[in-house]
Amino acid sequence: MNTVAKEVELPGAFILGAGAVSSKTVGMNAELMPLVVTEAEGKPAINASYFSSINPADGQCLQEKYSDRFSDCDFGLLANLYACEGKPGKVIEVKASRRTGGDSLVTCLRTTLEKNYSDKSLALGGTFVIQKGQAKIHIMPREFSACPLNSNEEVNQWLKHFTVSAPLICQSVLVSRDPGLDLRVEHTHCFSHHGEGGHYYIDTTPDTVEYLGYFLPAEFIYRVDRPKVTHVIGRD
Ligand SMILES: [Zn+2]
Incomplete structure (x- = not known):
């Protein structure tokens, strides 16, 4: 997401949307609920994303806070992301x-x-x-x-x-x-x-x-x- 923010010329972007986790990072497939302020001017990214996977113990939904487990802002395969400046305004x-x-x-x-x-x-x-x-x-x-x-x-x-x-x-x-x-x-x-x-x-x-x-x-x-x-x- 840091790379995407640079690609869309909005470093420090507030990003939300829908995607999949990076299986390279997480070691499995999971749904990603991205919620990130990307890095800018030396300030690190803030990742408040959630992700959901199938709990192997019972086959049910296991939702976790991404930052409790991982420190990157990656995603995998696909994501539909909305990037904005995160400022207050008319909505x-x-x-x-x-x-x-x-x-x-x-x-x-x-x-x-x-x-x-x-x-x-x-x-x-x-x-x-x-x-x-x-x-x-x-x-x-x-x-x-x-x-x-x-x-x-x-x-x-x-x-x-x-x-x-x-x-x-x-x-x-x-x-x-x-x-x-x-x-x-x-x-x-x-x-x-x-x-x-x-x-x-x-x-x-x-x-x-x-x-x-x-x-x-x-x-x-x-x-x-x-x-x-x-x-x-x-x-x-
Ligand atoms: Zn989806």
């Missing part, structure tokens, strides 16, 4: 309760932007809290798949799915429309203060769910290390 407040359709809060935000600004690619980053209710998440297994995963079904078979409870702090990065950069158009990871966290899909309690979020539009979109060969498997 977009989103309050919602009850879900009446099949789309998640994040998908609703994204498709609403797409409909209302159809000629633009608008990106948002931010944080929302699921204040009441439960949500569906996944956590990758500790081991990489021994065989290639060639379809969304195979990916879903490999992932471990859980239902987790509010309050959940979710970090979202979304873009209304891929501007031709081969992007994952939305990615949200959540953590909590009761030991549950991972990759967020949607709430499972549409009648009682409550959301409160704060978002900011992005000025620029950067694509770092775009793969030469691409596919659309595992992007939900």
Whole structure:
């Protein structure tokens, strides 16, 4: 993340988003909830990230504070990161309760932007809290798949799915429309203060769910290390 901050010309950036841990550092696969102030002018980075893995003892979610175990700011494979200066200012407040359709809060935000600004690619980053209710998440297994995963079904078979409870702090990065950069158009990871966290899909309690979020539009979109060969498997 220190390297990414330099690449986007924002050393000392405040970064949030959704990604995977570096398996080189952590020694396994795990979901990363990045929350970092990157290094700048000799000041070291502050890493307040969380990560979630499968607990080998019981097969359940094991959420840990990254800095309790590791001292770097690395991530692995992919991350959707929102980088800002971390200064106070105007933001977009989103309050919602009850879900009446099949789309998640994040998908609703994204498709609403797409409909209302159809000629633009608008990106948002931010944080929302699921204040009441439960949500569906996944956590990758500790081991990489021994065989290639060639379809969304195979990916879903490999992932471990859980239902987790509010309050959940979710970090979202979304873009209304891929501007031709081969992007994952939305990615949200959540953590909590009761030991549950991972990759967020949607709430499972549409009648009682409550959301409160704060978002900011992005000025620029950067694509770092775009793969030469691409596919659309595992992007939900
Ligand atoms: Zn994810």
